[in-house]
Amino acid sequence: MSNSLAVATVTATLKNLLMSAFTSNAADPLAGATVTTLNPAERDAKTGANVFLYRVSPNAQMRNLALPSRDDSGMTVTPPQAALDLHYLISFYGDQTVWEPQRLLGVAVRTLNAQPVLSPGIVAQTLASLAASTTTAFMGQSDLASSIERVRLTEAEISLEEMSKLWSILLQTKYALSVLYVASVILLDSPEQGTTALPVLRTNLSIHPMRAVALDEVVGTEPALFGAIVAGSQVELLGTGLGDAQLAVVLDGNRAASSAPVIVSRAEDRLRFVLPSNLLAGAHGVQVASPTPGASGASGASGASGASGAFPSATTLSTVESNPLAFLLRPQMSTIGTNGVAPTSNGRFSGTIRVSVTPLATGAQTVQLLLNPKSPSLAGTPGIVLPLDPSSFGSPPGSSAQLDFPFHDVAGGTYAVRLRVDGAESPPVVLPTSPPSIGPEVAIP
Structure with missing residues (x-):
């Protein structure tokens, strides 16, 4: 967990690590080699390396840390964090006739492979040197060295096509021998402060056997x-x-x-x-x-x-x-009756079916009455779904034990009735007929 200077601190530490490796390489001294942190388009051809942060992406494993946790009063308990991966392009320059870029690359890769983690000591050393300069004294406020989460450097691989696009489209400059590294993970703290729980004054711990239920x-x-x-x-x-x-x-x-x-x-x-x-x-x-x-x-x-x-x-x-x-x-219907049934011009009927229901239905529920034809004269007639008359619940809507379902242009005959309330249908009833049949039912007219 670090403040907003963490990203710059990783870049500066990587630069310091490479500079130290170049100057202390006894097997192949590279006198005058420098390390810069410029855009490759601004880098000259002098012997050395360039560390360029070309991309920042959210860390896939820890990106959910961006969401804060809050208590029931809305106060922040755990402040949010930004989890980032830093993608670096490290390019090497020098005299190609004596293979200076390749020699620099060998030193850099060997060093980063041997020290893949930015230890607190390396970070603290870098920050101390930066804080001593008036130009970069602000880096003394970085707290990356005390972060619990260590930054790890991993070599990355991209295809020749992606490398070509990186240099020709993104950087728009001449290619230089390069390697790619990913620094992960950098956790940036939110300036929002979280609350802490009160200390525990006394513990009262007991153990009870659990039963599988x-x-x-x-x-x-x-x-x-x-x-x-x-x-x-x-x-x-x-x-x-x-x-x-x-x-x-x-x-x-x-x-x-x-x-x-x-x-x-x-x-x-x-x-x-x-x-x-x-x-x-x-x-x-x-x-x-x-x-x-x-x-x-x-x-x-x-x-x-x-x-x-x-x-x-x-x-x-x-x-x-x-x-x-x-x-x-399931709802239950106790009584079913018809009111105001009258014939229509086409020989059918209109009116209202009144149903007494247990338990009470409320205006917040979805209520429908289902009619299934039973009479032989209704063979081939599809079932009917009747909507509820909202006035059954009064105004404002309350609850009611009696529900009205208006119908229009319904063919005369006997229908089996079911009541549906919030997806639950009333159970069927066996009628004492010979042979027994399923009800309840209603006759229209």
């Missing part, structure tokens, strides 16, 4: 409803580890004690409970969880005797919880 299926227990799950009915959870008397049922993530359903019975592989009667039709989630062991007010009653299984308080943390499962709570 898992849910496999949610099933209805009402045979007459063909297994459909409806408000106020008993529901069974099938799974493993459900026999613990501390386990409570959690609906839609609501852990409040007042919202915990009543548990009827429990066994190791199943748990039966009663759904609240005021639960809205549609999709819901269910899981089981236990309160913190030893918490004040924890229930120890046996599930077999009808224990509620409720949490001792709404703020109790859970140490054991199962995977969540989803289920559809």
Whole structure:
């Protein structure tokens, strides 16, 4: 983690590292070799090397650090960081007749291969020399030497075509013998300060054995409803580890004690409970969880005797919880009737179908009535989807147990009726006819 001078510090350290290697190379002294950090188009042909930062890219592994984390009040907990990779073009110049560029390249590659990491000592040495000059004294404010994340230099390879484009299009200058290196990773701190947690004055650590609790299926227990799950009915959870008397049922993530359903019975592989009667039709989630062991007010009653299984308080943390499962709570129709049915000019009928529904439907839900033809005279007639009359909920929209569905130009006959609320359809009913048929149904007119 470093301040905004980190990028310049990496370039300066790389220059200092190469300059030191050229001047101390006993096997092949290169007297007068210099290292610059210019655009290659501005570099003369004097013996030496040029270090040019030609590209900056986000680091693929750490780019998500750019997002800060905040607490529930919006205060910054962890400030954002910019994670960068620096792409360098190192070019070599000199007398080609005595292979000076190639000799310089050999020294540079050997040095960077032997010292691929910019150590704190090398960085600190570079910054000390820069801080001693009035021109570059500002570099003394760099804190790259104290960064936990070390900068690593890796040789990069590009194709001949990419190299050609780099020199002819990007740099627009004559090619010089070069190598490419990537410096990674440079973390730039945000000036925004994060908050720190209060110190821990006392630890209260305890260890409790964990039991494997898992849910496999949610099933209805009402045979007459063909297994459909409806408000106020008993529901069974099938799974493993459900026999613990501390386990409570959690609906839609609501852990409040007042919202915990009543548990009827429990066994190791199943748990039966009663759904609240005021639960809205549609999709819901269910899981089981236990309160913190030893918490004040924890229930120890046996599930077999009808224990509620409720949490001792709404703020109790859970140490054991199962995977969540989803289920559809289906609406039920108690009465179905027609109002204001009148024939139209083409021999069909218009009017309103009124349905009494349990549980109450609200104006925020999507409600439709589905009609499927049953009469022989309606053979080949497609099913009908009737939209809800919004006035059923009043103004402003509230909730209602009676819903009106207007229809227009509908052929006369008997129709099977289904109610759909937020994607959940009412269960079918077996009518006492001979032979038995599926209902409920409505006759028009």
